[in-house]
Amino acid sequence: MMDHDAIAELSGAYALDAVTVDEARTVEDHIAGCPACAAIVADMRGTVRVLPLSCESVEPSPSLKRRILDLAGGELKAETRLRRNAQSAGDDLPRSLRQEKSSWSRYWGAAAAALLLIAAGFGVGTMQARSAAAGHMAEMQAQAAKAQEQLAFARAAYAEIAADAKNVHGVVADVAHGKVWDMSGGTGSRRWHCMFVQPPNKKNATLIANIPSAPHGMKYQVWIIRKGTFHRAPVLPTGVAMLEMPMPLEAGDVVAFSMEPPQGSAHPTSGFMMKKTLL
Amino acid sequence: MNRPERSDEDLITSLAGRELSALDALYDRYHRVAFSMAYRVLGDRGTAEDVVQDAFLSVWRQAKSFRRERGSARTWLMSIVHHRSIDKLRSHANTPNLLPIDEAQDRESEQPGTWQVVWSRLTGDAVRGALSRLPTDQRKSIELAFFSGYTHVEIAGLMNVPLGTVKGRMRMGLQKLKALLEQPEAGVTGA
Numbered sequence: 451m452m453d454h455d456a457i458a459e460l461s462g463a464y465a466l467d468a469v470t471v472d473e474a475r476t477v478e479d480h481i482a483g484c485p486a487c488a489a490i491v492a493d494m495r496g497t498v499r500v501l502p503l504s505c506e507s508v509e510p511s512p513s514l515k516r517r518i519l520d521l522a523g524g525e526l527k528a529e530t531r532l533r534r535n536a537q538s539a540g541d542d543l544p545r546s547l548r549q550e551k552s553s554w555s556r557y558w559g560a561a562a563a564a565l566l567l568i569a570a571g572f573g574v575g576t577m578q579a580r581s582a583a584a585g586h587m588a589e590m591q592a593q594a595a596k597a598q599e600q601l602a603f604a605r606a607a608y609a610e611i612a613a614d615a616k617n618v619h620g621v622v623a624d625v626a627h628g629k630v631w632d633m634s635g636g637t638g639s640r641r642w643h644c645m646f647v648q649p650p651n652k653k654n655a656t657l658i659a660n661i662p663s664a665p666h667g668m669k670y671q672v673w674i675i676r677k678g679t680f681h682r683a684p685v686l687p688t689g690v691a692m693l694e695m696p697m698p699l700e701a702g703d704v705v706a707f708s709m710e711p712p713q714g715s716a717h718p719t720s721g722f723m724m725k726k727t728l729l
Numbered sequence: 730m731n732r733p734e735r736s737d738e739d740l741i742t743s744l745a746g747r748e749l750s751a752l753d754a755l756y757d758r759y760h761r762v763a764f765s766m767a768y769r770v771l772g773d774r775g776t777a778e779d780v781v782q783d784a785f786l787s788v789w790r791q792a793k794s795f796r797r798e799r800g801s802a803r804t805w806l807m808s809i810v811h812h813r814s815i816d817k818l819r820s821h822a823n824t825p826n827l828l829p830i831d832e833a834q835d836r837e838s839e840q841p842g843t844w845q846v847v848w849s850r851l852t853g854d855a856v857r858g859a860l861s862r863l864p865t866d867q868r869k870s871i872e873l874a875f876f877s878g879y880t881h882v883e884i885a886g887l888m889n890v891p892l893g894t895v896k897g898r899m900r901m902g903l904q905k906l907k908a909l910l911e912q913p914e915a916g917v918t919g920a
Contacts, residue, residue, distance in 0.1 A: 462899030463881040467815075468874035470882070494900070497907040501875050502807050503856040505765040514764075514778050515756050521782070522752050522789045529747070632790065635816070701794055729794040 452476055457487045465494035471722060479678050532626050621692070624649035624656065631728045633705065646728065648699050655699040657683075660690045661707075669712045670723065675704035685714040703728045737802035744792035752789050759803065760785075763810045770814035770876050780817055784809040815878035851910065859909035867902030870895055 452460070457480050463469050464477045481488040628649040635642060642661040649656065657672060664670050672683035674697060684693050686707070699705075706725040708718040735743075735754065743751035763784060767777035787809050788802075795805065860868055866888070873879045873887065881899065885892045 459893070459896050459900060462871075462901070462903045463874070463896050465903065466871065466874040466899055467812075468879065468881045468884070468899065470880065493907070494903050497903045497910075498875065499804055499807070500851055500856050500906075500910065501871070502762055502766040502811065503851055503853050504860050505762075505769040505853070507761055507853060508765045508768045510760060510764040510778050510781060511774070514782065515753075515760065518756060518782050518785050519749060519753060521786060523749055525786075525790070526747055526749065729791050 452480055454484065454487055457481070457484070458490055461487075461491050461494045464491060465498045471725065475678060529626075532622060621658075624652070629699075629701075631699070631705075633724065633726050635724065642724075644724075646695070646699055646705060653698055655695040655697070657686075657693045657695055658691075659686055659693070661686060661688070663688045664709055667712070668709045669714070670707045671710040671714050671718070673706045673708060673718055673722075674699065675706060676702075680717065682714070682716060685710065685712065699728060701728050738795075738797045741788070741792050741795045741797075741802045744789055745795070752785065755788070755802075755806075756785055759806055763806065766807065767810055767814045770811075770818055770878070776817055777814070780810060780813045783813055811875075818878050855910065859906055862909055863902050863905055867898045867905065870898040871902045871906075874899065 457477055460469060460473060460477060464474060469477070477491065481491050624647050625645075628647050630648075631646040633644040633646065635644075642659070644657065644659045644661065647656045647658065661670060669685040669687075671685045672693075672695070674681040674683055674695065681697060683695050686693070704725060704727045706718070706722040708715075708722055709720045710718070735751075737755070737758070740751045740755045740758075744755070760781065763781045764777055767780040768774060771777045771780065784806060788806055795802065860871075863871075869888070870884055873884050874881070879887065881892060881895045885895045888895065
């Protein structure tokens with residue numbers, strides 16, 4: 451436990467973000483209950499905020515503004531589309547499936563109608579005609595049986611696709627209506643994607659991630675830090691993953707990744723590869 | 730008749746309402762200081778533009794979570810630019826990023842009305858002038874930490890001095906910088 455003098459001594463380095471994670475945590479824990487030290491730290495941070503002004507003024511290229519506005523505009527359009535889709539998703543079938551279902555229904559209806567016509571003809575025709583009709587009927591029955599088999603397959607496939615679609619729609623709805631924190635970062639081959647989602651109607655948050663492989667024999671483990679207390683979250687598999695977090699997330703929580711053995715650890719045993727506060 | 734200039738916080742509220750024109754206005758207001766800092770840290774125009782782009786898009790995406798009682802919009806934006814620049818610098822240097830990249834507003838809590846006002850009136854010349862009046866070791870310690878992303882331990886190694894000395898230089902340097910900037914002759918305009 452640091453005393454006031456030690457905190458004051460560290461305040462400049464802390465304000466400049468030049469301290470270790472442990473030191474930062476110690477300062478934060480201390481100032482949370484010490485208004486005098488909190489004032490010193492706030493003063494230091496206030497001074498640090500003027501440092502950007504000391505940079506010689508340089509203009510970016512004129513195209514930068516256009517790029518930013520185009521990207522933001524594109525996101526706005528995507529958001530609008532996503533919202534519309536999520537609203538209309540419900541239990542409705544995707545249009546392609548609706549069309550498929552109706553075409554199968556038409557096929558089955560046509561086969562049934564043909565059977566009725568054949569059956570009617572069977573009652574009034576000659577033996578030859580009856581024989582030909584019987585041949586036709588057998589053929590049609592075979593086609594109907596095949597159609598029925600295909601219809602059963604299509605129904606099973608539809609049920610599977612609908613279940614998948616429902617899951618996807620669930621995720622889309624969670625993202626569209628929930629609180630989303632995009633923590634993606636890195637560059638080139640070390641680029642990682644990481645999104646925490648707190649759906650409005652679910653207790654726990656979800657992590658959707660696609661991160662590069664950890665070094666051989668290691669995995670990345672997620673941690674949630676709330677008011678200085680570490681909460682253990684699952685180990686991330688390599689590639690695209692969707693994981694339920696052990697608790698709901700809220701602004702102010704800190705999420706972090708550490709490198710751990712494949713089975714995970716009870717406490718972080720390495721420095722954090724990523725540590726961010728949810729805004 | 731000219732329309733009164735909208736405050737930063739009003740612009741952020743409009744961003745939360747997905748108004749692109751607010752992003753346009755915020756860019757016009759801060760792109761130069763944001764780019765200048767990213768360029769100073771990174772020394773490369775293309776990478777600095779990437780950082781500034783990311784920062785403005787972050788503000789666009791996260792505007793709903795902005796809380797004005799936790800700090801100004803400008804501080805928030807510049808904090809994102811700074812952290813992303815240092816992150817980029819470290820990743821380019823192939824150094825694993827073990828430092829927290831924290832863009833939280835809650836670490837940026839301000840005493841409204843004091844530095845807010847000073848900040849808005851300071852000029853680049855004033856800050857450069859004040860920095861140049863700091864003892865060289867204090868200025869170097871501050872600049873190595875802020876613009877180059879070194880930790881106090883790394884700076885102690887670079888400058889070959891004990892860790893306690895670096896902590897002291899940072900603390901005293903920042904205190905002195907503030908005192909210099911608060912003097913009327915510091916070049917604070919409009920004061």
